[in-house]
């Protein structure tokens with residue numbers, strides 16, 4: 055089993071990733087920043103830097119084996135994109151502009167409701183799914199749960215403000231997760247906009263855009279006038295093509311919980327981003343430590359949908375209990391089995407929490423002594 059990447063391990067210990075890489079190099083191992091490390095290697099590095107490691111089994115990984123797809127069953131799929139960047143640099147405006155000017159896949163009509171993700175169809179028939187949850191928190195929360203949802207990060211930097219602390223944080227998150235970046239220098243309609251300065255600041259922070267002789271694609275956009283947004287989407291799709299994203303629509307659905315809440319009259323509802331397979335009304339499922347059966351599904355316009363294929367986000371009704379953001383959602387053969395798996399996971403989680411509590415109280419005792 056492989057766990058976190060070299061970059062993530064360095065981030066957790068608060069040391070520079072180059073120190074981790076050189077420590078491993080001195081021990082005869084050549085690793086890259088995005089490489090996932092096995093338990094022995096993590097243990098070794100932690101020892102070297104004076105950290106203790108505890109491997110906690112995530113309940114998402116218990117009791118269900120998800121079979122691999124055969125290569126011949128895989129079909130191209132849309133990219134799943136997260137927009138990140140400093141506060142007030144224009145993330146929401148950009149997402150809204152794209153949502154409002156492109157056909158949202160599915161039927162027209164209905165009032166747009168926030169479900170944490172949306173799927174657009176461009177005029178030429180290509181598709182992109184955007185995660186519409188407040189950038190960093192959602193990305194970090196999901197990654198902390200081991201959920202790999204994002205294919206591409208759009209890094210938004212305001213042309214009038216430049217690289218700021220949360221810009222750097224976003225760069226670090228994307229790099230540690232090994233997710234490619236496409237830069238959107240936004241607010242270029244403003245008189246004080248200075249995209250050249252932004253590109254230079256990005257270069258100083260390890261992001262070399264193509265205009266600077268680097269590999270990272272970069273579009274100049276305005277969410278006010280719409281300038282450059284087609285170009286940005288084109289670049290996102292080009293980046294997606296490089297990664298040959300694929301899924302198998304002809305299998306039971308596997309996805310991730312993007313949002314969850316209790317709604318009056320509807321009970322527990324959650325947005326499921328289907329990542330593989332096709333989800334249908336009536337499907338029994340396990341999601342984290344809860345289970346259920348899909349009673350109804352809605353798209354972000356509130357239209358009822360019967361099926362949702364790979365990369366389609368849907369609001370799902372029918373959860374026995376509220377799932378957590380980042381929980382894996384897996385369709386299983388029947389509801390009874392779903393319930394049994396959920397119960398088993400709940401029990402294991404209780405035991406893990408108990409162990410943790412015991413350890414904390416022991417720690418506290420030793421601190422007081």
Ligand code: GDP
Pocket residue numbers: 139140141142143144145146147148240241242243244275276277278279
């Ligand atoms: P967020 O915090 O990153 O989500 O930023 P917002 O999308 O809320 O934008 C912050 C402010 O910048 C708002 O007042 C927007 O109207 C403004 N804004 C966003 N994009 C643009 C743009 O392209 N041009 C101009 N002139 N203003 C923008």
Ligand code: MG
Pocket residue numbers: 145146147
């Ligand atoms: Mg916002």
